[in-house]
Amino acid sequence: xxxxxxxxLSTLLIYLLLGLSCLGWGRVASFVLGLSEDRxxxxxxxxxxxxxxxLLIFQILHLFLPVTAGITIPVLSAGLVFxxxxxxxxxxxxxxxxxxxxxxxxxxxxxIAIAVLVASRAMMPPGFYDTGLYHLNAIRxxxxxxxxxxxxNLHGRxxxxxxxxxxxxxxxxYPFFGHGRSLANSFLLLLSLATLLPSLITIIRRPAVLxxxxxxxYAAVLFLTPVFLYLxxxxxxxxxxxxxxxxxxxQLVMFLILxxxxxxxxxxxxxLRYPAAVLAVLAATAVTVKLSNLAFSAVILCFxxxxxxQTRRVQMKNHLxxxxxxxxxxxxxxxxxxxxxxVLLYPSTIGYGWFSVDWAVPIxxxxxxANTIYAxxxxxxxxxxxxxxxxxxxxxxxxxxxxxxxxxxxxxxxATVFCILALAVSRLKKNRRPGGLEWSILLCSPxxxxxxxxxxxxxxxxxxxxxxxMISAILLFLIxxxxxxxxxIFILVLCVVFCGCNADLFSYxxxxxxxxxxxxxxxxxxxxxxxxxxxxxxxxxxxxxxxxRNADDRCWDSxxxxxxxxxxxxxxxxxxxxxxxxxxxxxxxxxSATDK
Numbered sequence: 001x002x003x004x005x006x007x008x009l010s011t012l013l014i015y016l017l018l019g020l021s022c023l024g025w026g027r028v029a030s031f032v033l034g035l036s037e038d039r040x041x042x043x044x045x046x047x048x049x050x051x052x053x054x055l056l057i058f059q060i061l062h063l064f065l066p067v068t069a070g071i072t073i074p075v076l077s078a079g080l081v082f083x084x085x086x087x088x089x090x091x092x093x094x095x096x097x098x099x100x101x102x103x104x105x106x107x108x109x110x111x112i113a114i115a116v117l118v119a120s121r122a123m124m125p126p127g128f129y130d131t132g133l134y135h136l137n138a139i140r141x142x143x144x145x146x147x148x149x150x151x152x153n154l155h156g157r158x159x160x161x162x163x164x165x166x167x168x169x170x171x172x173x174y175p176f177f178g179h180g181r182s183l184a185n186s187f188l189l190l191l192s193l194a195t196l197l198p199s200l201i202t203i204i205r206r207p208a209v210l211x212x213x214x215x216x217x218y219a220a221v222l223f224l225t226p227v228f229l230y231l232x233x234x235x236x237x238x239x240x241x242x243x244x245x246x247x248x249x250x251q252l253v254m255f256l257i258l259x260x261x262x263x264x265x266x267x268x269x270x271x272l273r274y275p276a277a278v279l280a281v282l283a284a285t286a287v288t289v290k291l292s293n294l295a296f297s298a299v300i301l302c303f304x305x306x307x308x309x310q311t312r313r314v315q316m317k318n319h320l321x322x323x324x325x326x327x328x329x330x331x332x333x334x335x336x337x338x339x340x341x342x343v344l345l346y347p348s349t350i351g352y353g354w355f356s357v358d359w360a361v362p363i364x365x366x367x368x369x370a371n372t373i374y375a376x377x378x379x380x381x382x383x384x385x386x387x388x389x390x391x392x393x394x395x396x397x398x399x400x401x402x403x404x405x406x407x408x409x410x411x412x413x414x415a416t417v418f419c420i421l422a423l424a425v426s427r428l429k430k431n432r433r434p435g436g437l438e439w440s441i442l443l444c445s446p447x448x449x450x451x452x453x454x455x456x457x458x459x460x461x462x463x464x465x466x467x468x469x470m471i472s473a474i475l476l477f478l479i480x481x482x483x484x485x486x487x488x489i490f491i492l493v494l495c496v497v498f499c500g501c502n503a504d505l506f507s508y509x510x511x512x513x514x515x516x517x518x519x520x521x522x523x524x525x526x527x528x529x530x531x532x533x534x535x536x537x538x539x540x541x542x543x544x545x546x547x548x549r550n551a552d553d554r555c556w557d558s559x560x561x562x563x564x565x566x567x568x569x570x571x572x573x574x575x576x577x578x579x580x581x582x583x584x585x586x587x588x589x590x591x592s593a594t595d596k
Contacts, residue, residue, distance in 0.1 A: 004120070007523035011119040012112075014171075015187055019047055019194075020087070021079030025057075026050030027086050028079075029281075033325065034318045035274050044195045045278045046086060048253065050079060051191070052285040052329075058166040059288075059332050063339075067142050067166055069173040100205075107201055114232065115190055121238050122186040123179075123520035126527060128240040132554030133564070134158060135165070135241050136181065136527065140557060142169035149581030150359025152341040153570060154543075155563040156369040159341035159361060163288035163333060168241040179524050181241040185249075189238065192249050193228055195256065196221050210494060211487050215478040216263035216438070219494065223471045224256060226502045227464070230406075233509055236460075244460050247290040251444075251464040254282050254300055259441055259475065265307075266437070272307060273315055277322045280304045284326045288333040291345065292461045295451030299444045341366070347373065359573060359581045377456035397457065404459050410504040411466035415445075418473035418497075425480035434479045442476070445469035474501060530556045538585065539571035 026046030029035075054075065061071050126132070134157035141148060141158065142165055152159025164184070171180030171187075199221040202209055209218045231237070237245030261275040283297035283304070308319040334344045342360025344351035347370035352363055368384075375384030378393040387393050401408055419442070426434060448465040455461075474497055481493050531547040532555070544562035546553055553564035560578070567584065574580035 001521065003523045004123075004521050007123060007520075008116055008119050011122075011183065011186075012115060014183060015115065015119075015190060017076065017080065018171075018183075018187055019191065020083040021076040022047045022050035022054055022191075023086055024050065024079035024082030025053045027082045029053045029325075030274070033277055033321045035277055043198070043274075044191065045257065045274060047191060048195070049278050049281055051188075052281045054079065055163055055167050055285060055288075056329055056332065058170050059163055059336060062142060062147050062166055062169075063332075063336070064146055066145050067169045067174070069176055072170040072173055075170070103201060103205060107197060107204075111190075111194065111197065114193065117519065118186045118190060118232060118238065119182075120519035120521075122182040123524045124239045124518060125525040126181060126240040128236070128242050129554070130157075130242065131181070131240045132528065132530070132556045134160075134555075136557040137555050137560075137562060138162070138165050139169045139172070139180070139241060140560060142166055143172055143174040144560060145579045147336060147339050148579060149339050149357070149573065150342070150361070150583050151581065152346060152361040152365075153359065153567070153582040153584050154561050155565060156347065156361070156365060159337070159346040161288075161333065161337040161340055161346060162243045162290065163285070163336075164243040164246050164290075165241065181527075182239065182524060184241055185237050185245045188246060188249050189228070189231060192253055193232075195253060196225055196228065200225065211482075211490055214263040214266060215475045215482065216259040216266075216441075219478055220256060220259045220471065220475060222498065223474060223501070224252060226505045227252065227467050227471075230505045230508060233512060243290045244463070247286060247293050247463045250282060250286045250289065251293070251296055251448075251468065254279060254286070254296075255441075255444060255464070255468050255471075257282075258300065258303060258444075262437060262441070266435075270311060273311075273318050276304050276307050277318075280322050280326050281329070284329045288329065290463075292452065292456065293463065296444055296448040296463065296465065299447050302443075303440075358583050362584060373456055377458035377461060401457075401459065406504055406508050407459050408462075408466050410501075411470040414501045415466070415469040415473045418470070418477045418501075422473060422476040422480045425477065425484065428484055434476045438476060438479060441472045442469070445472060470501060527557050530554055530558055532558055532562065535566050535568075537566075537568050537570045541571055543570065 023046055026049040029049050030046060057075055058067055058071070061067065061075075065071060126136075128135075134155060137155070138158050138160075141151065168180040168184040171183040172178050173180075199218055203218055203222065210222065231245075231248070236242075237248075257275050257279055261272050261279075264272060279300050283300040286293040287297050304322075308315070308322075312319065337344050337346055338351065338355075339359075340346065342352065342355075342357050343349060343366065346361070347366050349363060349366055349370075352360070352366070371384040371388055375382065375387035375393075378397050379387045382393075422434065445465045445468045449462065449469070452462045452465065477497070478490075478494065482490055485493065530552070532544040533547050535543050535545050537543065541561075543566060544555070544558055544560075545566050546555055546564055549564045555562045555564060561582075569585040569587070570582055571585055572578060572580055573583050
């Protein structure tokens with residue numbers, strides 16, 4: 001028990017220091033982007049901005065150095081140096097708002113209790129299949145070496161270029177700590193919950209804001225809260241360094257910032273430079289975390305571009321600075337992808353052959369990797385040649401989708417119902433119906449779902465699209481009802497809708513109450529180890545492979561280099577220098593004597 005208490009307290013301390021460091025880096029970014037004068041005091045947008053900046057810094061440094069404690073500690077410490085001023089500013093604003101100490105203390109104690117629960121759950125052993133297949137191995141490469149050219153030749157999944165893995169690697173504080181996989185997503189979940197907290201406190205203090213204010217402002221927070229609580233209890237993500245969970249959180253947070261910004265715009269506020277900048281940076285960062293975020297991020301960037309066009313005459317310099325930062329962020333990501341595989345967007349062939357490099361992954365392997373992903377999302381464990389190019393996969397895929405009630409079926413059904421109701425109610429009174437800007441929030445989810453269906457329609461790749469589709473439709477319905485009903489009727493409708501649309505989430509929480517018992521009581525659990533064989537390539541390179549790779553191809557956190565897909569023609573670019581990268585001997589080539 002003492003071991004666990006020590007582990008939890010250490011984790012909570014790291015959460016706090018990490019949050020303050022991100023706040024400090026957010027302050028620096030705000031100043032550089034010309035946003036320092038309108039930095040929100042109580043919003044956590046600066047922390048999200050700082051997190052994106054921190055992630056970018058680690059990616060840049062990894063181009064030249066392994067991400068070890070010698071990198072992580074200075075970067076986080078530099079952020080801490082800039083954090084006192086915004087903290088003092090937030091405390092001052094809280095005092096000016098005269099928030100009662102009782103409300104603050106109760107809110108803080110509840111949040112700490114949730115943090116302890118999340119930290120304890122995150123200490124359990126990882127169970128997500130891809131964690132053992134390549135996530136942990138990719139993180140070990142980041143901890144051990146600067147970015148390695150042609151790493152995709154060793155194992156194609158290592159070329160996916162998930163920027164999130166550099167964050168996990170940084171939190172390993174390698175070689176001293178090693179538990180970054182437990183910290184990364186759990187920190188972002190708590191940061192997401194903390195983002196809701198100021199609005200939730202306002203709702204608790206003054207419930208009338210749900211009636212008097214635009215539904216985008218506070219009702220959106222109310223309807224997002226059960227989703228975040230569901231993610232707190234869900235079995236997916238906390239123990240694993242999976243970017244799928246990160247993507248889901250980022251989409252939820254971006255949606256919240258977007259709808260609250262639209263509410264402010266409708267109230268006449270035109271100085272929305274800060275949320276616009278944060279949305280642009282988070283949208284670009286989300287793409288680097290997972291390419292499946294491309295459509296969602298594109299819609300968010302369209303909103304940002306529309307705002308920038310509307311305010312171009314007075315804020316052009318600021319818009320250009322934000323644009324330059326986004327270009328830098330994406331450019332670094334492209335460079336990293338090219339180094340890992342020889343193409344910009346592996347497993348896409350875009351960029352193949354633009355530059356002649358010896359470490360480029362063979363184009364046949366890239367195409368096979370892409371087709372495998374597309375096929376697996378449609379019919380798992382069936383060869384892609386039998387899945388792609390026909391529609392036979394649709395029926396079994398649809399049956400599988402229909403079994404996922406919580407994440408797909410219920411949100412989709414409620415979204416459809418409330419879209420129809422919003423349209424119907426809008427026709428009852430013409431003087432106030434949802435406007436074009438309000439209806440535009442629906443674009444985020446349908447566009448994402450179309451992209452998801454056409455690429456890799458596995459529910460976990462959809463991120464938060466189904467939940468946000470439902471919440472968007474509900475908000476539009478509330479806007480339509482708000483001006484044709486009295487306050488009592490409106491609050492009754494709000495309560496009924498809230499309970500109805502979240503009934504399945506509440507049911508899930510009750511049915512899976514045992515998950516609350518699935519917490520560690522002995523600190524961090526060890527990661528599973530795979531039994532390994534040593535195999536030697538034609539060039540004399542020794543590679544670790546799983547002993548029973550036909551039954552279980554996961555390497556887990558194995559020594560380097562390791563892969564479930566042994567290629568005897570694999571070799572180092574420079575003999576005896578693993579950091580030089582990997583290349584593949586042509587089929588008609590022979591290893592030279594120096595290779596051996």
